[in-house]
Amino acid sequence: MTDSDGIAAVETIEQVPAAGVSNGEPVVRAEGIWKVFGPGADKIIGTPDAELSRSDLQRKTGCVIAVRDVSLEIKPGEVFVVMGLSGSGKSTLVRTLIRLIEPTAGNITITGRDVMQADTGQLRELRRHTVSMVFQHFGLLAHRRVIDNVAFGLEIQGMPKAERLARASEVLTLVGLEDAANQFPDQLSGGMQQRVGLARAFAVDPKLMLYDEPFSALDPLIRRDMQDEVCRLQIETGKTMLFITHDLPEALRLGDRIAIMRDGAIVQLGTPEELVGSPADDYVANFVRDIPRTHVLTLRWIMRDPKPGEETGGPELDVTTKVNDAVPMAAATDGPVRAVENGRCVGIVDRLSILQAMADRPEETEPSAPGQGGRPRTPADRSSPAGGSS
Amino acid sequence: MLAAYFLLRGEFDWPTSLTWQELSSRLDSAQGWLLDQRTAEHPNIIFAILDGFRALAEWLVTAFINALEWLTWVGTIAASVLIVLRFGGWRAALIVFGAFVSFALMGLWEESIQTLGLMSAAVLLSLAVGIPLGVLAGRSDRYYRSITPVLDAMQIVPAFAYLMPVVILFSVGPAAAVICTMIYAIPPAVRITALGIRGVTPDSVEAARAFGSTAAQTLFKVQLPLARRQLLLSVNQTIMFALSLVVIAGLIGGRGLGDVVTNGLYSNAALAILAGIAIVIMAIALDRATAAIAERTDPTRQHLTDEGRRRARIMTLATLGAILAIVLVARALGADALYPDEFETSTTVFTATIHDDLLRWIQSALDYVQDPDSFIFGITEPIGNFLLEYFLEPLRLVLVETPWFVVLAGLTGMAFVLSGRRPAITAFLMLAAIGVMGVWAVAMDTASQVLVATALAVAIGIVIGVWAAESPRVERMLRPLLDTLQTLPQLVYIIPFIYLMPVSRIPGVVASVLYAIPVVIRLVTSGVRNVSPAAVEAASAFGASRMQVLLKVKIPLARESIMLGVNQGIIMVLAVVVIGGLVGSGALGDMVARGLQRNEFGEGVVASLAILALGIALDRVTQGQRRVQPR
Ligand SMILES: Nc1ncnc2c1ncn2[C@@H]1O[C@H](COP(=O)(O)OP(=O)(O)OP(=O)(O)O)[C@@H](O)[C@H]1O
Numbered sequence A: 001m002t003d004s005d006g007i008a009a010v011e012t013i014e015q016v017p018a019a020g021v022s023n024g025e026p027v028v029r030a031e032g033i034w035k036v037f038g039p040g041a042d043k044i045i046g047t048p049d050a051e052l053s054r055s056d057l058q059r060k061t062g063c064v065i066a067v068r069d070v071s072l073e074i075k076p077g078e079v080f081v082v083m084g085l086s087g088s089g090k091s092t093l094v095r096t097l098i099r100l101i102e103p104t105a106g107n108i109t110i111t112g113r114d115v116m117q118a119d120t121g122q123l124r125e126l127r128r129h130t131v132s133m134v135f136q137h138f139g140l141l142a143h144r145r146v147i148d149n150v151a152f153g154l155e156i157q158g159m160p161k162a163e164r165l166a167r168a169s170e171v172l173t174l175v176g177l178e179d180a181a182n183q184f185p186d187q188l189s190g191g192m193q194q195r196v197g198l199a200r201a202f203a204v205d206p207k208l209m210l211y212d213e214p215f216s217a218l219d220p221l222i223r224r225d226m227q228d229e230v231c232r233l234q235i236e237t238g239k240t241m242l243f244i245t246h247d248l249p250e251a252l253r254l255g256d257r258i259a260i261m262r263d264g265a266i267v268q269l270g271t272p273e274e275l276v277g278s279p280a281d282d283y284v285a286n287f288v289r290d291i292p293r294t295h296v297l298t299l300r301w302i303m304r305d306p307k308p309g310e311e312t313g314g315p316e317l318d319v320t321t322k323v324n325d326a327v328p329m330a331a332a333t334d335g336p337v338r339a340v341e342n343g344r345c346v347g348i349v350d351r352l353s354i355l356q357a358m359a360d361r362p363e364e365t366e367p368s369a370p371g372q373g374g375r376p377r378t379p380a381d382r383s384s385p386a387g388g389s390s
Numbered sequence B: 001m002l003a004a005y006f007l008l009r010g011e012f013d014w015p016t017s018l019t020w021q022e023l024s025s026r027l028d029s030a031q032g033w034l035l036d037q038r039t040a041e042h043p044n045i046i047f048a049i050l051d052g053f054r055a056l057a058e059w060l061v062t063a064f065i066n067a068l069e070w071l072t073w074v075g076t077i078a079a080s081v082l083i084v085l086r087f088g089g090w091r092a093a094l095i096v097f098g099a100f101v102s103f104a105l106m107g108l109w110e111e112s113i114q115t116l117g118l119m120s121a122a123v124l125l126s127l128a129v130g131i132p133l134g135v136l137a138g139r140s141d142r143y144y145r146s147i148t149p150v151l152d153a154m155q156i157v158p159a160f161a162y163l164m165p166v167v168i169l170f171s172v173g174p175a176a177a178v179i180c181t182m183i184y185a186i187p188p189a190v191r192i193t194a195l196g197i198r199g200v201t202p203d204s205v206e207a208a209r210a211f212g213s214t215a216a217q218t219l220f221k222v223q224l225p226l227a228r229r230q231l232l233l234s235v236n237q238t239i240m241f242a243l244s245l246v247v248i249a250g251l252i253g254g255r256g257l258g259d260v261v262t263n264g265l266y267s268n269a270a271l272a273i274l275a276g277i278a279i280v281i282m283a284i285a286l287d288r289a290t291a292a293i294a295e296r297t298d299p300t301r302q303h304l305t306d307e308g309r310r311r312a313r314i315m316t317l318a319t320l321g322a323i324l325a326i327v328l329v330a331r332a333l334g335a336d337a338l339y340p341d342e343f344e345t346s347t348t349v350f351t352a353t354i355h356d357d358l359l360r361w362i363q364s365a366l367d368y369v370q371d372p373d374s375f376i377f378g379i380t381e382p383i384g385n386f387l388l389e390y391f392l393e394p395l396r397l398v399l400v401e402t403p404w405f406v407v408l409a410g411l412t413g414m415a416f417v418l419s420g421r422r423p424a425i426t427a428f429l430m431l432a433a434i435g436v437m438g439v440w441a442v443a444m445d446t447a448s449q450v451l452v453a454t455a456l457a458v459a460i461g462i463v464i465g466v467w468a469a470e471s472p473r474v475e476r477m478l479r480p481l482l483d484t485l486q487t488l489p490q491l492v493y494i495i496p497f498i499y500l501m502p503v504s505r506i507p508g509v510v511a512s513v514l515y516a517i518p519v520v521i522r523l524v525t526s527g528v529r530n531v532s533p534a535a536v537e538a539a540s541a542f543g544a545s546r547m548q549v550l551l552k553v554k555i556p557l558a559r560e561s562i563m564l565g566v567n568q569g570i571i572m573v574l575a576v577v578v579i580g581g582l583v584g585s586g587a588l589g590d591m592v593a594r595g596l597q598r599n600e601f602g603e604g605v606v607a608s609l610a611i612l613a614l615g616i617a618l619d620r621v622t623q624g625q626r627r628v629q630p631r
């Protein structure tokens, strides 16, 4: 897709340090987004009222702060997950990014173009070609066949019929629905309907895909299937994705980085490992409590420096191996296992540390703020700027 | 109030010092001025517009009638039946066919065609205004909020009340009929269209926006197709409203079946009844046909694939081809424009209708019900007299003879208790206006009829409604009956009772009861049904009997719906009671009827305004607290 001609390119943004995902300037860069619902919304930000609790604010001004000073950057090819309880502002946040909901304040840049300055036409171009969205309740058009639903975005762009149907059936094949092309949404199961939603979003070949709890309405088995589907599509197409969920396993499965929201603000932003290994506060700790840590943590989080004179032979495992996957090898050798990175030994893992990691429940390790000492060495290239929560 | 009645009976009529005596003569001269303006050589711009509109409406009516006549009667039947068959299915087509056959056999073909023409023109113009406004109101909250009170107000006004002003502006004729119909039919068109657009799932609309749709793309690719069924239902309702009024419009120069009825009421009872039956048949056929088309062309249920779409297109072409062929053949064979009264062959002449037989039968039925010795008469006569003697007359006397300030204060107080402060103020102002216009006593007569009829309608409606809520079987049996009753034009309700209970105010009252009952039943049923099961369960758990549950839990909890039933019922009753003025129920309706029939414009307009004021007052008294909540 050619991007619109009309949108003014913003000055080249300073290079972000190489991320785990890919280099290059961020696809999305949002700074200080606020969304206040209610009368006189724009007068709240920056006043002491903004610090009031939700119910106090509502009583005093009739306003609700749905998104509170959120900043984030999403890198090319990254799957960025936003998580939080119901009502924490996730849907509102994702909608403000393409101004489906007008943000009350903030700066947003998508693929280098300033969204807040865009006029209606430019905004439409952005939505047509650069960003597409998958919805919790699918948002399919009941009066159109599946294939016409998939072609909807292309139709809106003004693509000729034959061309857009060809493209749509291509995408339908990609999501495994080529046989359903002629059916209608209400003839499909929920899972299939959401595949149509996925296909519709993919059809316009966007740079960025937004998912608003796409699988919450599906039952667990199908949800897993669909997660696999998204993983596969992401690997095949390398799309940048912003994924909203309130399901932690889903977040951990899909996310390169995860932001946890509460009351409209991001309380922690980091890799799955960082969230599980060192939750920023009780809220986050509560979230990750039931997650088996060994499934998320890698050797990097439990390794220690070799003691002087310790044997440096023994089996090797890559430092990014999940603790859980290291168990068989650790069990098979008497000595410690060496964690290697780029062929260089960076630490030692022994049975004791594995057992400790298994026994170690987050509520027992005292929660530590990000960036504080007292936690395992954090891999330099993974330590994120923690977005706007700073 | 009663105490005041007995103590001060008849002592305080509305004082003449508080009356605007010259109002009606002022209006008369205003009317004369209007007439001069309209016929002036160089009418000013407003009258030029009014006249232009009148010409357009008249032209449209004529065009529709001419088109139907060009098709010939054979072609008219073929076209209607085949089109309904194509889009609405064979059931609806059969009903439509049956309807045309009955018009033909009744010998009322020409009148039916005229009514259809009048109605089509009115519907077309109403939709041309109503649908765009409805779409606007569907898309903009602000506009919706601002237009809702206007629509509410318009629906309070009885159709009968604006015949008079419209006649003054447009003079008697089909145009006036079309305009009246538009005033009556546009509000439901707007409302249902707006509800349809609003009913489209916000998810679909949001998705369209997220993919970069323009406003027009969202409207035409998403909102309109998804609201298609609702839009067609709004067409259906517009047609039913239009038909209802087109029939009354017989009074102001709309020709057709309505004309036959309104004239026949005085001169030829059997003919009036026959035309009434034709109207009922037309209403049912139009309703079924449009409802079936709305259902069956809904793109969200039709599931048209490419193949299906092609076949549908072929079917449509085939239908059009068949219609054209039939029309051409019929014209070639010399079919008449209208269904003829007799067919001639080379040797004999057949009578083509059973018009005369029908009239004879109806007349004998009329003779039977009006024969003092007949069984029916033995039932209807006492009922009518009983109502008159024990309800209507006493209440009228109370309202008329109680000092006016006591009635005024009483009704205002009721409005305050039931509905709140602002409704009470409105009610007070409206009632005072009635007094100032010098029609206090007449209006109180109308009010007494309305109150009696409403009480009856609500009592019967609650009993049947509760019964239907308790027993699904009863509800299933009632539903088609209620559906049919709700599609009938208002005037039609009155016709049978003119002959069944021919005592002064009774026909209007009984007819209005019948007219209002279906709505009351519906509201009560849904109200009782929607009482939270938890409350019912709790009561049953405490060992309440079914009757106790009903009386102590369900009915009290359904109070709001019942109150709404009273409110809607009272407005519907008023609409029909004033039409009763045509057939001797006196009061305000009679003033309007006389105004229309004898050109007493001033009086007629005063009565129309009084009806309007009374309608608003009664609505405010009974509206309850419901409008306090934003809708
Ligand atoms: N149009 C609106 N007007 C007023 N308040 C709103 C509006 N939309 C959302 N809110 C409020 O903003 C807050 C955030 O809502 P949002 O829908 O973004 O939550 P969410 O995290 O997506 O929740 P869920 O998981 O239930 O989807 C909620 O408290 C909600 O009440």
Ligand SMILES: [Mg+2]
Pocket: A090, A091, A092, A213
């Ligand atoms: Mg949400």
